[in-house]
Amino acid sequence: MGLTSRSLLYAMVAVAVVCVGLTLWLWPRFAGRGPRALLGRLGSIVGTQLAVVAALGLAVNGNFQFYSSWHELLGLYDDAPAAVGKWGDGGTAGPAGDPSKGLVQTAGPDGLEKVHGLPKGPPEQAGRVESVRIVGRRTRAVDPAYVYLPPQYFQPQFARQRFPVIVALSGYPGGSFLLGQHLRLPQTAARLIRAGRMQPTVIVMMRPTIAPPRDTQCVDVPGGPQAETFFARDVPQALVSHYRVGHDPGGWGVMGYSSGGSCALQLAMRHDRTYSAAAALSPDYKVSSDPTTGNLFGDGRGRVRRRQEHDLMWRLRHLPAPQVNVLVGTSRTGEKNYPAAKAFLAAVRPPMKADAVVLDHGSHNFATWRRELPAALLWMDKQLTFPEDVVGNS
Template sequence: MPLKRSRTALSAVSVLALALGLAACGSEPGSPGSDKQPAADGAKSPSAAQSSTPPPKPTKVLMPTGPAADLKKVRDTAAGPITMTTLTGPKSGVSGKVWVWLPPEYNDPKFAKTGFPVLTLYAGGQSAGYNTWTDNQLPIEEIGAELSKQGKSHPFIMVMPVQNLDSNEAKALECSDIPGQPKIGTWMSQDIPDFVRANFRTVKGRDGWGLMGASTGAFCSAKLALQHPDVFKAAVPIDGYFNPDSPLWKGHDAERLANSPDELVGKGADVRLLATAGGANAYELKLVKKWVAKAAAPTTIEYYEQPGGKHLTSDFKKMIPVTLEWLTKNLAGPESD
């Protein structure tokens, strides 16, 4: 601390005040006015030792933040139970059913401090009060567990929400916040991820978050990924459509286009997609290929054509191994600190 010499002699009181001032300034060892000596050779002062301590290692695992949801078992599978709860989203105000399946590894004590990737699954049709990924029509849980044993798939936490709140097609919400309607787009993109992080060990960041759906669910998975690349890294739309067509969009064309995968795919969201089409469906082949061609970097879309595939749940079932293996290559796996 620079000090100016007084032109007059300092009184005893002034000298004492100066000494106290120097002590308060915290002079460095060995500096003028300091009675502390530099550290001996080879010894580190406390401040030096502190500065050489490496920063804490960043964690890759997000432990459950709570509060815990009331999840009840609704069905047993050969790969473990499926549970269900009704989630009322704090951000959207929407209340709907959400089913959850945990891979066998999740409850293995060896993985007690491991975070797992998350795959959200959307069904075809209206999916109001049901989800075809939760019954034996699309047994993704058993197939996923077997592929995980073989090292071909990540052990995903699988989350399966409803898509609509009414089975009437005239009230289809298309996984979007349609003006004047329940904010199911916010429920899906914010409330559901928050619910998962509150209840389960997950991988920090977006790298372990994926989406998949068939038919109408394909529309939802493509739209949500392209709209929210900060939340999701990859998606698989199976045999989907890409232009919103719900009657509820009437009079809201600007909002409809803002929620259209056909428009969003050219905006350059940093996400990866696998778009599939059934080889026996000429209309679908043309529609999906046209959409894939619109992708703008850094969006990347791989295309898979299912030989002889039709727009049927039985053919969607055959796609499960292909899609899980692709998601495994494009999403982060389980992480441990």
């Protein structure tokens, strides 16, 4: 049974119920003071606790899709080890893709069937959300994605029209499922487009790590996963090759929440010729190594410089400002990064521009990010230009 299958969840719940019932029934028999009675009490408590925790863990994972398979949970892949591996020289880090089969490949539902409130009906009226796999031509990395295509994408009068695109990144260790089910990104965008408040836009929902369960933080790791190259070069190339999206950076934006928001800022500020705008909800402003990331910056003389260049405050102080527009979402109370957000916004200088969505109160959770999302989408809509080129023009 699959890790996220309902049958596994129901079976584990049944096991937990049976364990609780057996504990209640057998407990009087373990009332003595001998070793057998002691071991019986200990075994019943441990067995019941493990069954209940396993059932709760499966329920939470099924709801939030932190891990979509047993292989991903255990860090195992058929082709290669998933965590820290040498990039090149016969080794990989994460599942390796085959670009010759297409840079955007049709995938199974990958949880899409569990997302509530997705557009229903003919695509030319309601739009459509697709489940795909994006394969990097340079990195050979693979990342699952949901792609929201607005109704206009399927309408005859737009048949040759290219569309602006937003690459949306989840936090870690979540994935595209969370962007659909809990952030409700495609549902919110569809509502705004239907109301005429937002231009038709293709939205690509992805997770920020390309080598799960390792948190790659959108960094090109020396000798490891090339996550920055994947999102800054491979993903745009793949999307342009498969969908009718614009070529010019003026039609490209990136957004995310939590670590996905951190990635959005990093990508836009480091690659302003790819992304012209970034919206970050509850981001961090520098990348640091921790047990989930491993060594992100390598060793040797270049380590310090690589770490500094992924510190956005250091970049604002020491490097020319990029020509991008950014939006930061934060809360005065409830978010520990509010002082860092104020310092970042104060450090921005032309030609870079920055705006903010500041709530009076909001914690680091989906309830807060859903409140910020409509404003972030409308802000992003004002930054992106509708592509003038059409299909058939390079």
